[in-house]
Amino acid sequence: MSGYDPTNWLLVFVRVSAMVAIFPLFSMQNFPVAMRLALATLISFLVSPLLPPLAAPPSSFTGMIGLLALEAGFGVLLGFVSRLFFYVLEFAGSLIAMEMGLNMAANFNPFSNTRSEAPGIILFNLGALLFFTLNLHHYLLVALQRSFAVLPPGGGHLSAALYTDIVGRTGQIFLVGLLIAAPIIAVSFLINVVFSVIGRAVPQMNIFVESLAFRILAGLMVFGLTLNLMAQHIVNYLRRLPEDVLRVAQLLGTGGATP
Secondary structure, eight states: OOOOOHHHHHHHHHHHHHHHHTSTTTTSTTSOHHHHHHHHHHHHHHHGGGSOOOSSOOOSHHHHHHHHHHHHHHHHHHHHHHHHHHHHHHHHHHHHHHHHTOTTOEEEETTTTEEEEHHHHHHHHHHHHHHHHTTHHHHHHHHHHHHHHHSOTTOOOOOHHHHHHHHHHHHHHHHHHHHHHHHHHHHHHHHHHHHHHHHHHOTTSOHHHHHHHHHHHHHHHHHHHTHHHHHHHHHHHHTTHHHHHHHHHHHHHHTTOOO
């Protein structure tokens, strides 16, 4: 134990504060800012004594500002990775709403502080419930504490391996969101095919107006019946979040080299 080194503590505080600022659900508007600062301060006081002193402390004010900015960037990146799956839920909800014809009926989502469609709000609430039920907020905080072992304050740098990893994780938003919305997309496609055939047989029928009610009704039925399957997709992805945070921290600390 190195004791409370002020420089070390400040670097830890900046990284933790930046991560907590966009931490899943902790960053919503209803969560008090004072609680975020208190949480970041507590974690910093608990973690900083366990870290070795800086090998090369900054000798100037400009160097210290640059080091603080670097730590803030690392914290934002780790927070982005930990919150990535909630972007998946918003994307899946948008797909489902579009297929059901509900994309014009948007409401305020208190968790993301944005306007979302009804399916997106339902999926977001389900993800938030599973996030807390599985105690993932605890595991993510533990992953944050462990990240200082592979990415000490004042260390770390960007690399091609890190860029490839972040791009791959971001690309999974579309794949996982499409898998969650796949049953509703399939039913909507079948309804469109059926009404297209009916429209050819009865040209006088307004296919768009007549099919809208069927798309909404069938979409709601399939959405309710497959909610358990969606929850399994959500749980499988959520359980990986702490490991993903540590993996990104490892890539920052090693520059993509095998530790």
